[in-house]
Amino acid sequence: MRLDWNWEFTLAILPELARAxxxxxxxxxxxxxxxxxxxxxxxxxxxxxxxGLGAGTGWVVEFVRNTPLLIQIYFLFYVLPxxxxxxxxxxxxxxxxxxxxxxxxxxxxxxxxxxxxxxxxEAAAALNLPxxxxxxxxxxxxxxxxxxxxxxxxxxxxxxxxPLLSTITVMELLFTAKNLGAETFRYLEPFTLVGLLFxxxxxxxxxxxRMLERRMPAYGA
Amino acid sequence: xxxxxxxxxxxxxxxxxRFGAIEVLRGIDLDVPEGQVVSIIGPSGSGKSTLxxxxxxxxxxxxxxxxxxxxxxxxxxxxxxxxxxxAQARRVRxxxxxxxxxxxxxxxxxxxxxxxxxxxxxxxxSGHEARQQASAYLxxxxxxxxxxxxxxxxxxxxxxxxxxARALAMRPRLMLFDEITSALDPELVGGILDLLGDLTxxxxxxxxxxxxxxxxxxxxxDRVLFFDRGLIVEDAEPAVMFTAPRHDRTREFLRSVxxx
Numbered sequence: 441m442r443l444d445w446n447w448e449f450t451l452a453i454l455p456e457l458a459r460a461x462x463x464x465x466x467x468x469x470x471x472x473x474x475x476x477x478x479x480x481x482x483x484x485x486x487x488x489x490x491x492g493l494g495a496g497t498g499w500v501v502e503f504v505r506n507t508p509l510l511i512q513i514y515f516l517f518y519v520l521p522x523x524x525x526x527x528x529x530x531x532x533x534x535x536x537x538x539x540x541x542x543x544x545x546x547x548x549x550x551x552x553x554x555x556x557x558x559x560x561x562e563a564a565a566a567l568n569l570p571x572x573x574x575x576x577x578x579x580x581x582x583x584x585x586x587x588x589x590x591x592x593x594x595x596x597x598x599x600x601x602x603p604l605l606s607t608i609t610v611m612e613l614l615f616t617a618k619n620l621g622a623e624t625f626r627y628l629e630p631f632t633l634v635g636l637l638f639x640x641x642x643x644x645x646x647x648x649x650r651m652l653e654r655r656m657p658a659y660g661a
Numbered sequence: 662x663x664x665x666x667x668x669x670x671x672x673x674x675x676x677x678x679r680f681g682a683i684e685v686l687r688g689i690d691l692d693v694p695e696g697q698v699v700s701i702i703g704p705s706g707s708g709k710s711t712l713x714x715x716x717x718x719x720x721x722x723x724x725x726x727x728x729x730x731x732x733x734x735x736x737x738x739x740x741x742x743x744x745x746x747x748a749q750a751r752r753v754r755x756x757x758x759x760x761x762x763x764x765x766x767x768x769x770x771x772x773x774x775x776x777x778x779x780x781x782x783x784x785x786x787s788g789h790e791a792r793q794q795a796s797a798y799l800x801x802x803x804x805x806x807x808x809x810x811x812x813x814x815x816x817x818x819x820x821x822x823x824x825x826a827r828a829l830a831m832r833p834r835l836m837l838f839d840e841i842t843s844a845l846d847p848e849l850v851g852g853i854l855d856l857l858g859d860l861t862x863x864x865x866x867x868x869x870x871x872x873x874x875x876x877x878x879x880x881x882x883d884r885v886l887f888f889d890r891g892l893i894v895e896d897a898e899p900a901v902m903f904t905a906p907r908h909d910r911t912r913e914f915l916r917s918v919x920x921x
Contacts, residue, residue: 562719563765567779567831568755577778581769659768659813 443628450629453620457630460616461637467534467612468599474538475598476591479545484575486550504543510604512536517608533605541598548590552583585656592649596642613637668731670695670835670867671716676725678711685711687891689725695834698861698868700878700899703888704914709871712888713837716869717759718750729753729835755783758833762840764820766812772799772823773808776830784831791830798826802856818849825856836860838870850874857881875918879903887911 485497504512513536517529527535556579564574606615617630671693678686685708693699701709714720716727718734727734732753736746767775776795780786786794799808802822812820821841828836838857842850854874858881861868872878878885878899885902887895887910895902895911906912 557765559761559763559765560767562717563761563767565719565754566717566757566759566761567827568751568783569779570782573782578767657769 446626446629449624449626450633453630453633456616456620457613457633457637460611460613461641463530463610464599464602464612465641467530467537467602467605467610468595470534471537471541471598471602472595474534475541475545475594478538478542480549482542482546483549483553486546487553501543501546504540509536509540509601510607512540513604513608529605529608529610533602533608533610537598537601537605541594544594545591548587548594549583551590552587553579555586556582582659585658588656589649589653592645592652596645596649599642599645600638667694668728669693670730671869672726672728672731673712674726676712676715676727677723678708678715678720679723685891686715686722689891689893691886691893691896693835693867693869695730695867696865697884698882699870699884699886700882701869701871701886701888702873702875702878702914703886703894707888708891709888710839713759713839713869713871716835716837717757718754729756755831756834757837758828758831758835759837759839760821760824760828760841762843764812764817764824764844766820766823766827768812771809771811772804772815772826775812775823776827779827780830795826795830798830799823801829802826803852816849817845818852821845821853822856825853825860829860833866835867835869838868838872840871840873842872842874854881873918875903875915887914889914 482497482501486494486501488494488497513533516527516532516536520526520532560578560582561574564578569578602612603614605612606618609615613634617627617634620630621627669692671691673689673691676686676689677684685706687708689708689712701712703709711720715722716734722735732749734750734753736749767778770778773792773795776798777788777791780791780794781788796805796808799805799822802825804810804819804822804826807815807819807823810819812823815823825841841857842853845853854877857870858877860866861881870878870882879902880899882899885897885899886893887902887906887908889910895906895908897906902911903915906915
């Protein structure tokens with residue numbers, strides 16, 4: 441068995457794969473924005489003093505975390521339209537990624553919030569600061585810096601999960617590579633390139649996260 | 662009520678607080694008239710700090726009542742729970758300030774921002790007013806040149822000065838000092854006690870001071886309470902407390918801390 445790598449073919453498919461990479465990255469960025477926002481909302485709801493709301497949110501988080509992302513994607517794509525809720529494949533995919541990963545980010549936020557010393561809550565209470573002010577201006581700025589790496593790692597993990605969106609016809613990298621292969625019967629170059637693109641972007645993102653981590657303020661008491 | 666016997670600023674009745682099986686406060690009754698400076702002494706675990714924390718609503722009492730200037734801090738009807746109880750507690754709590762053993766400064770804010778935060782967002786002062794006022798309070802505690810310093814750049818004593826300025830900036834009628842020198846290096850204790858002593862003379866602020874500094878309690882307070890095992894065992898003027906205590910337990914405690 442020998443590898444017959446075709447450079448001409450490789451160059452020819454690069455532009456199309458670059459377009460697909462843009463869609464993959466766009467899905468990751470929008471999905472990450474949703475996951476970070478929903479996750480914070482879930483973390484907040486989980487702390488709610490309203491009876492049942494905190495526990496209920498906990499169940500939702502467990503449910504989302506313990507069911508496969510692919511099934512969630514299928515559910516949103518194939519089942520919701522039966523209830524009259526149709527979205528484009530891209531919107532469906534991004535929403536699924538955002539919701540799925542929000543279950544993880546909410547736990548990260550929770551760990552960050554729990555790591556803020558109790559004395560900070562007490563000082564805010566002694567000054568009579570309103571709840572929202574206490575949370576967003578006193579607690580959260582101290583809770584976030586230590587968990588930035590963990591949040592970043594989930595964004596990279598989400599990036600690597602975007603090929604699942606190929607199953608609902610989002611024209612991301614894997615979907616495009618499969619199409620190219622089907623048209624030309626050449627699979628070696630498209631899949632190799634897709635793998636390399638994932639590797640390069642993931643490594644770059646991990647480096648970016650490490651840089652961000654170093655720039656985070658470290659608060660000693 | 663006889664003439665001149667105004668409502669005390671602090672009125673505590675039958676106060677109990679349990680942590681699990683341990684009863685930390687076992688029935689505290691206490692009236693503190695406005696303007697009085699009260700030092701609270703006693704062995705560790707006797708409930709001194711817990712009393713202050715209940716007054717600041719950081720701990721909820723299991724039984725009993727606390728009135729601040731005639732207003733219930735723990736309204737019985739709501740038992741302190743729910744929206745109405747919360748609103749009432751917030752309103753009453755506005756009269757109370759607290760300085761903690763561990764300072765509890767906001768580490769991501771400068772000294773100035775620490776002191777300005779609550780006047781702007783609780784009292785509704787403009788940024789300009791709050792800045793003026795905060796600068797003045799920081800100057801008052803000897804940190805006029807540290808307005809832009811972050812807590813991590815300050816010594817323990819300086820942090821505690823910022824915390825005192827932060828509490829003063831809310832102009833509380835009742836100030837609670839919870840062992841504010843206990844976390845400091847020995848050479849920094851004197852400066853903070855001097856500042857605290859000045860505050861007791863220059864303002865009409867009512868103060869409850871939990872302290873292990875006996876000479877301070879003796880020289881700077883109007884009244885000293887001796888706590889033991891969740892009860893006020895002795896309540897006397899400093900001269901009496903430190904020279905002629907009535908109770909054996911007080912004598913024992915004072916002997917152990919004064920002649921170690």
